Amino acid sequence: SQTIHQWPATLVQPVGSPLSLECTVEGTSNPNLYWYRQAAGRGLQLLFYSVGIGQISSEVPQNLSASRPQDRQFILSSKKLLLSDSGFYLCAWRTRDRNYGYTFGSGTRLTVV
């Protein structure tokens, strides 16, 4: 069966520090991968998605970047965090079949102080 791993679960980082969040998927190949952010009490905001290794599409211009160095690995990064980067970051995957929904990882709660 397919599983999605996301770490760390919580993170407290000072303003101006770098960020690296990692997500890996097991039990499938060629998944579509997604990074979402959910601010407190808000809806899900799609940040990046990837349909293959090295292929990244950005949905919202911001202080973040994403990379997909391997088929089942998706990384969210920042060189310098801002206070507004605080939130709940979620990785998700889906098969290439667009009729299926997304499966989410357990999320990383990031607090920038």
Added chain:
Amino acid sequence: QKEVEQNSGPLSVPEGAIASLNCTYSDRGSQSFFWYRQYSGKSPELIMFIYSNGDKEDGRFTAQLNKASQYVSLLIRDSQPSDSATYLCAVIASNTGKLIFGQGTTLQVKP
């Protein structure tokens, strides 16, 4: 007009009652519809999907789809306090294939 609209709630129902959650969408070409449940502090969990007009039942949950009215609903029968969560409606955009989420409806089931 938002692509997927939900009443943010909270919707409060007594234990044992039927909870009715509603969602409208703007993309007439959409073919696939999903309901996610998100407990506070947790990630969304897929609980129902529906592709055809009509009803789809899974245990205490029934999803209803009316493509002509661009309307999706989720009924929860015999609501339990453990059903208290935010329910997210999601629709696959016909042009991009991306999953578009509503803002979610918060459900409170009171014992």
